Amino acid sequence: MSSARKTAAIVGGGVIGGGWAARFLLNGWNVNVFDPDPDAERKLSEVIANARRALPGLYDRALPEEGALTFYGDMAKAVAGVDWVQESVPEQLALKHKVLGALSDLAPETAVIGSSTSGFKPSELNAAGARAIVAHPFNPVYLLPLVELVGLPERIGPATEILRSVGMFPLVLRKEIDAHIADRLLEAVWRESLWLVKDGVATTEEIDEAIRMAFGIRWAQMGLFETYRIAGGEAGMKHFMAQFGPALSWPWTKLMDVPEFTPELVDLIAGQSDAQSGHMSIRQLERLRDDNIVGMLRALKRSGSGAGGVVTGHEAALGQTNIGQTGTKDGLPVTARRQVPACWTDYNGHMNETHYLEAASLATDRLMEMVGAGADYISAGRSYFTVESHIRYLEEVRAGERITVTTQVLQGTGKKMHLFHRLWRGDDVLAATIEVLLLHTDLSTRRSSLPAQPVAEALAELAGKHAQIESTGAGRFVGERPPGG
Amino acid sequence: MSSARKTAAIVGGGVIGGGWAARFLLNGWNVNVFDPDPDAERKLSEVIANARRALPGLYDRALPEEGALTFYGDMAKAVAGVDWVQESVPEQLALKHKVLGALSDLAPETAVIGSSTSGFKPSELNAAGARAIVAHPFNPVYLLPLVELVGLPERIGPATEILRSVGMFPLVLRKEIDAHIADRLLEAVWRESLWLVKDGVATTEEIDEAIRMAFGIRWAQMGLFETYRIAGGEAGMKHFMAQFGPALSWPWTKLMDVPEFTPELVDLIAGQSDAQSGHMSIRQLERLRDDNIVGMLRALKRSGSGAGGVVTGHEAALGQTNIGQTGTKDGLPVTARRQVPACWTDYNGHMNETHYLEAASLATDRLMEMVGAGADYISAGRSYFTVESHIRYLEEVRAGERITVTTQVLQGTGKKMHLFHRLWRGDDVLAATIEVLLLHTDLSTRRSSLPAQPVAEALAELAGKHAQIESTGAGRFVGERPPGG
Numbered sequence: 022m023s024s025a026r027k028t029a030a031i032v033g034g035g036v037i038g039g040g041w042a043a044r045f046l047l048n049g050w051n052v053n054v055f056d057p058d059p060d061a062e063r064k065l066s067e068v069i070a071n072a073r074r075a076l077p078g079l080y081d082r083a084l085p086e087e088g089a090l091t092f093y094g095d096m097a098k099a100v101a102g103v104d105w106v107q108e109s110v111p112e113q114l115a116l117k118h119k120v121l122g123a124l125s126d127l128a129p130e131t132a133v134i135g136s137s138t139s140g141f142k143p144s145e146l147n148a149a150g151a152r153a154i155v156a157h158p159f160n161p162v163y164l165l166p167l168v169e170l171v172g173l174p175e176r177i178g179p180a181t182e183i184l185r186s187v188g189m190f191p192l193v194l195r196k197e198i199d200a201h202i203a204d205r206l207l208e209a210v211w212r213e214s215l216w217l218v219k220d221g222v223a224t225t226e227e228i229d230e231a232i233r234m235a236f237g238i239r240w241a242q243m244g245l246f247e248t249y250r251i252a253g254g255e256a257g258m259k260h261f262m263a264q265f266g267p268a269l270s271w272p273w274t275k276l277m278d279v280p281e282f283t284p285e286l287v288d289l290i291a292g293q294s295d296a297q298s299g300h301m302s303i304r305q306l307e308r309l310r311d312d313n314i315v316g317m318l319r320a321l322k323r324s325g326s327g328a329g330g331v332v333t334g335h336e337a338a339l340g341q342t343n344i345g346q347t348g349t350k351d352g353l354p355v356t357a358r359r360q361v362p363a364c365w366t367d368y369n370g371h372m373n374e375t376h377y378l379e380a381a382s383l384a385t386d387r388l389m390e391m392v393g394a395g396a397d398y399i400s401a402g403r404s405y406f407t408v409e410s411h412i413r414y415l416e417e418v419r420a421g422e423r424i425t426v427t428t429q430v431l432q433g434t435g436k437k438m439h440l441f442h443r444l445w446r447g448d449d450v451l452a453a454t455i456e457v458l459l460l461h462t463d464l465s466t467r468r469s470s471l472p473a474q475p476v477a478e479a480l481a482e483l484a485g486k487h488a489q490i491e492s493t494g495a496g497r498f499v500g501e502r503p504p505g506g
Numbered sequence: 507m508s509s510a511r512k513t514a515a516i517v518g519g520g521v522i523g524g525g526w527a528a529r530f531l532l533n534g535w536n537v538n539v540f541d542p543d544p545d546a547e548r549k550l551s552e553v554i555a556n557a558r559r560a561l562p563g564l565y566d567r568a569l570p571e572e573g574a575l576t577f578y579g580d581m582a583k584a585v586a587g588v589d590w591v592q593e594s595v596p597e598q599l600a601l602k603h604k605v606l607g608a609l610s611d612l613a614p615e616t617a618v619i620g621s622s623t624s625g626f627k628p629s630e631l632n633a634a635g636a637r638a639i640v641a642h643p644f645n646p647v648y649l650l651p652l653v654e655l656v657g658l659p660e661r662i663g664p665a666t667e668i669l670r671s672v673g674m675f676p677l678v679l680r681k682e683i684d685a686h687i688a689d690r691l692l693e694a695v696w697r698e699s700l701w702l703v704k705d706g707v708a709t710t711e712e713i714d715e716a717i718r719m720a721f722g723i724r725w726a727q728m729g730l731f732e733t734y735r736i737a738g739g740e741a742g743m744k745h746f747m748a749q750f751g752p753a754l755s756w757p758w759t760k761l762m763d764v765p766e767f768t769p770e771l772v773d774l775i776a777g778q779s780d781a782q783s784g785h786m787s788i789r790q791l792e793r794l795r796d797d798n799i800v801g802m803l804r805a806l807k808r809s810g811s812g813a814g815g816v817v818t819g820h821e822a823a824l825g826q827t828n829i830g831q832t833g834t835k836d837g838l839p840v841t842a843r844r845q846v847p848a849c850w851t852d853y854n855g856h857m858n859e860t861h862y863l864e865a866a867s868l869a870t871d872r873l874m875e876m877v878g879a880g881a882d883y884i885s886a887g888r889s890y891f892t893v894e895s896h897i898r899y900l901e902e903v904r905a906g907e908r909i910t911v912t913t914q915v916l917q918g919t920g921k922k923m924h925l926f927h928r929l930w931r932g933d934d935v936l937a938a939t940i941e942v943l944l945l946h947t948d949l950s951t952r953r954s955s956l957p958a959q960p961v962a963e964a965l966a967e968l969a970g971k972h973a974q975i976e977s978t979g980a981g982r983f984v985g986e987r988p989p990g991g
Binding site for chain 1: 520521549596597644645650651652654675677679680681683687688690691692693694695696697698699702705706707708710711712713714715716717718719720721722723724725726727728729730731732733735736737738739743744747749772775776778779780782783788791792794795797798799801802803804805806808809811812813816848849853854855858859860861863864867881884889891892893894895896897898899902924941942943947949952980981982983984985986
């Protein structure tokens with residue numbers, strides 16, 4: 022498959038460039054990096070290390086095999102034959118002109134040339150003849166899906182498709198505008214916050230609490246307008262606007278003025294920020310942030326709201342191109358292959374017992390798909406319900422480790438589906454066995470029933486194939502000594 | 507205990523007043539409501555119904571028994587003898603003066619009188635002689651912890667304590683200021699967003715996506731400043747400010763102007779909002795929002811960040827005043843009593859198999875606490891690791907239903923702790939049994955070891971007490987037929 026890999030060139034490897042590199046790399050792209058900074062390789066490796074421990078935890082399926090990461094000292098070589106070029110150099114228009122101009126000459130005509138600019142418009146970026154689009158991402162780029170796209174429609178189209186394929190959410194702007202959309206909103210909050218600190222109304226920590234204890238939580242799953250629509254109650258958006266419209270002309274903001282960035286203000290804010298967060302290193306803060314984001318996005322996957330829906334959609338696409346029907350191990354189908362997210366671990370510093378069962382439960386779902394009892398079958402009113410399970414915990418598993426699950430069909434006749442999952446740490450350390458008995462169920466009556474003929478046949482076929490394979494550990498009761506043990 | 511219950515008076519029972527009522531009620535307070543609106547009782551009941559399905563799902567312990575909800579047609583009777591009065595009438599200063607003045611005369615001298623005002627300062631609210639403080643909450647009040655407190659220190663102190671006891675996060679302002687802190691930030695975003703819509707740059711839906719796909723997720727767990735501190739990378743906050751300070755004077759916002767609220771702008775926004783969210787009723791949107799918030803806050807409980815930390819702290823307090831050591835059922839300790847959150851259910855419309863085990867795992871933690879192997883014991887380097895479990899799923903359980911878990915100690919000698927959990931739907935439908943074998947483990951060597959003497963003794967004592975109780979369903983293997991079955 023490696024001949025089909027696509028390649029991205031990352032020009033400028035700071036926090037944003039590194040985030041782009043990680044996003045592409047962990048989605049199976051080869052990544053070429055060009056950055057004259059002698060420290061670039063170290064910095065970028067740290068971003069990628071963060072991404073490796075966080076991004077796979079979003080998904081209940083394995084990401085593609087990582088691509089190859091190569092550093093180039095020559096920009097022309099870095100962009101030769103690539104599919105995407107991402108420029109993330111500092112926010113100086115003259116520098117952007119120089120770099121984007123060179124990239125437009127050197128990169129293949131078919132390659133998208135994206136600029137990570139926070140504020141410049143395509144007309145400004147391309148004033149010296151470049152052919153870039155704005156592709157503005159958000160830190161951490163490997164976790165947050167938003168990319169604001171601005172530019173010519175014929176260039177935006179292919180970019181959109183590529184971004185979706187690496188799990189991102191392209192938002193195409195209708196018009197070019199300074200700072201696009203999100204940064205205009207951020208800028209407004211930033212200004213108002215600077216005034217609050219400067220005027221001694223609140224510290225940086227108090228402002229952060231005001232955000233994360235209230236509207237930050239609302240905005241992670243719905244935005245401003247949908248939240249206000251709800252606040253309007255049954256009377257809806259017009260009612261809300263009638264109620265809160267007048268406040269617009271009240272003196273609720275100081276936004277008409279721009280606070281001057283004096284050394285005193287910088288010291289005040291930096292000092293307050295140290296008092297608030299100085300007990301943790303930036304690396305620790307990044308990991309805390311990433312674990313929080315992964316945990317929240319996993320929660321949003323349930324409803325499909327916002328970024329949770331993006332993750333679910335990407336995961337479904339992974340299922341089609343990835344392991345599943347085809348992968349086997351020891352003669353058994355591989356029904357899960359994934360990384361353990363930090364939120365699956367507990368106070369003992371290892372994967373909590375609950376999530377061994379969760380991994381097995383997802384493997385059962387996968388086996389159901391394989392025998393034709395997937396989402397469509399369930400929507401049509403039939404499913405399998407678990408009636409009994411038995412778990413043997415054999416080895417500890419830690420956050421970030423990869424696990425593989427194989428599934429043996431012990432019995433698949435009548436209403437019964439009797440499965441024996443083996444959960445491997447990596448590929449070859451048996452960490453648990455999970456034996457499960459399920460009964461086919463009619464979802465309207467909630468009573469057991471016979472499965473559809475094709476499902477019964479597929480299951481019987483697997484049971485036949487698996488009958489010769491040993492199943493040590495199945496059929497045991499809790500506390501039973503192993504034979505000879 | 508009901509003589510020790512505190513009472514809150516809710517004056518004005520709309521979305522905000524109803525949210526306050528629900529917050530107090532579900533935390534065991536009696537609630538008196540005064541609202542002349544003939545429709546108030548219906549509206550408030552709907553908010554409380556939402557709260558009943560969402561708030562308990564935040565916690566892995568039961569909330570206190572609900573208090574009594576009473577509607578009064580007479581303000582004096584509603585506030586007689588209460589501990590807290592919360593005013594949530596419309597945002598008109600003359601009306602606030604009238605209501606707060608009356609409340610200050612009628613309510614006990616010891617009662618806190620809080621105003622939910624979004625914008626007015628205490629000096630304005632009390633200009634006609636009232637003694638109110640600002641206690642400004644955020645919708646949904648029963649889920650979001652933030653309350654901005656502004657007023658005299660001697661009134662703020664007791665208010666702070668009460669708010670913490672009902673799971674909220676009081677943020678005390680250093681100075682009074684129009685619109686306090688959070689609404690100043692919201693107002694800035696609201697103004698900028700109105701311009702973006704008015705100028706045709708983005709629709710309401712696009713703006714919501716720009717928020718919830720990116721910075722909304724960041725802000726739910728850290729705020730603005732901590733996020734920017736990280737963005738500065740290793741060089742920290744000063745570096746960030748040096749990098750993005752200059753942009754403050756660039757034309758990134760239109761905030762110097764206030765958009766005029768013409769009928770055309772109202773229609774444009776209301777129409778876009780209908781296109782975005784009109785396929786769902788307000789009630790559906792509220793429930794989606796609440797389920798999302800509960801799921802995300804449960805994820806944040808893992809790290810204790812932001813509102814997750816507030817929930818964890820409140821839960822610990824619930825453990826001390828609530829069930830646990832004392833509660834028993836059928837001669838066995840009650841080790842869990844809780845409501846099933848929506849995020850525990852799956853595509854089959856019932857609690858997923860994984861969460862039966864999660865409930866049992868939390869019950870095991872509770873039993874460990876009871877025998878002296880709680881958080882302190884684990885911090886000191888010893889714990890119990892599960893080596894085997896067996897689950898029988900007997901009945902379906904749905905979101906919002908209450909479950910109770912009892913724990914029988916089958917064996918507690920040497921390194922072994924052999925438990926038999928019964929999971930009841932409500933109090934009397936046996937929905938599952940979970941049999942678990944754990945081994946005492948030294949956390950530094952990760953090898954099994956003997957427990958501390960007091961733990962061994964407490965466990966042996968429980969095992970002795972429980973030996974006479976039957977344990978039908980224990981010692982079974984998967985698929986074994988029940989005796990005589």
